Amino acid sequence: MTTVTPERTQWQRARRRFLHHRLAVAGITVLTVLLICCFGADVVAPYERGVQNLMLGPTPPSAAHWFGTDELGRDYLTELLFAGRISLAIGLSVAVLATAVGTALGAAAGFFGGWVDEIIMRVTDLFIVLPAIVVLAVALQGAGRSPAVIVPVLAAIGWTTVARVVRSQVLSLREKEYIAAATVLGVTRRRIIVRHILPNLTGVIAVSTSLGAASAVIVESTLSFLGYGVQPPESSWGNMLSQASGLIGTEKVYLLYFPGLFILLTALAINFLGDGLRDAFDPNGARS
Numbered sequence: 001m002t003t004v005t006p007e008r009t010q011w012q013r014a015r016r017r018f019l020h021h022r023l024a025v026a027g028i029t030v031l032t033v034l035l036i037c038c039f040g041a042d043v044v045a046p047y048e049r050g051v052q053n054l055m056l057g058p059t060p061p062s063a064a065h066w067f068g069t070d071e072l073g074r075d076y077l078t079e080l081l082f083a084g085r086i087s088l089a090i091g092l093s094v095a096v097l098a099t100a101v102g103t104a105l106g107a108a109a110g111f112f113g114g115w116v117d118e119i120i121m122r123v124t125d126l127f128i129v130l131p132a133i134v135v136l137a138v139a140l141q142g143a144g145r146s147p148a149v150i151v152p153v154l155a156a157i158g159w160t161t162v163a164r165v166v167r168s169q170v171l172s173l174r175e176k177e178y179i180a181a182a183t184v185l186g187v188t189r190r191r192i193i194v195r196h197i198l199p200n201l202t203g204v205i206a207v208s209t210s211l212g213a214a215s216a217v218i219v220e221s222t223l224s225f226l227g228y229g230v231q232p233p234e235s236s237w238g239n240m241l242s243q244a245s246g247l248i249g250t251e252k253v254y255l256l257y258f259p260g261l262f263i264l265l266t267a268l269a270i271n272f273l274g275d276g277l278r279d280a281f282d283p284n285g286a287r288s
Helices: 010-019 022-039 076-112 114-129 132-143 147-173 177-184 189-226 237-243 254-280
Strands: none
Touching: 010 022, 010 254, 022 076, 022 254, 076 114, 076 147, 076 189, 076 237, 076 254, 114 147, 132 147, 132 189, 147 189, 177 189, 189 237, 189 254, 237 254
16 A cells, blocks of 8 residues: 655755754754853853952953953853844844844735836835945944944845845746636735735745844944944944954964854854855745
C-alpha cells in the first residue's frame, strides 16, 4: 500500500529551508545569546553595574575580569552588557518602526497608484537624496540625543528602502488573478490589502526588519562615536568605542576592541539571519 506524504504548508517549507541555512541558524543563535545576556544583564552580568574600584584602575582581561576593567576600575564585560541593552533596543525599535512605515506607504503606493503613488514616491526620493549622517547629526543636535529621540529620527531615514521594495512587490501582486477575482466579487480594497497583499509580503517584511536592525545598530554606533548619539551617563557600544578611541597603541587598547567586537558580531548575526529569511521565503527556492 502506497503511503501518501502530506503536502507541506508554506510555513513548514520556509522553516525547513531556514534550518538548512547554517549561517542563518548560527546568526539567530548568536543574536539570541546577545539579547538574553544584554536584556538579562541584571542576572547574567558578573558584577553590579557601575561599581568602581579606583585603586584597581584599568587592568587587562583576567580570570576575575574576563574583558578587563576600565579606567574607573569597573568590570568591562558588565558595562558592555548593559550598554548592549541600549544599542540593541535602538536597533530593533528602529527596524520595526521603519519597516512598519515603509510597508504601509509602499503598499499604499503600489496598490492605489495614481496621485497616491506619485506623492509617496516623490517624498521617498527626497529622503533618499538627503545625506543621511548629516541630517541625523543636525536633527539629534537640535532635538536631543536620548534613545527616545534617536529611534524616530533613524526610522525617518530608514523607511525609504522598505517602501520602494514593498511597492515593487505590490505592483506585481496587484496583477495576480486572485486579486482581480476579489475585485470583481466586490471585496473592499482594505480587505484585499489586509487578507491578500500583506500575507504575501511576509518574506520581504521579515528580511527588511532584520537588515534594518543591523543598519540601525551600525548607524547608532557611528553617531555615538562621532558624539551625536547616546550621551553619558547612558552608554552604548558606540560611545564606549568613542571613549576608547585614543587608546590605540597603548596597553588599554582592549577597551576599544571589545565594543567593536560586539558591534561586529551583532551586525554579522543579523545579516546572516536576513540571508536565511530571504532564502526561506523565496518562492522561487527549491521545494523541500
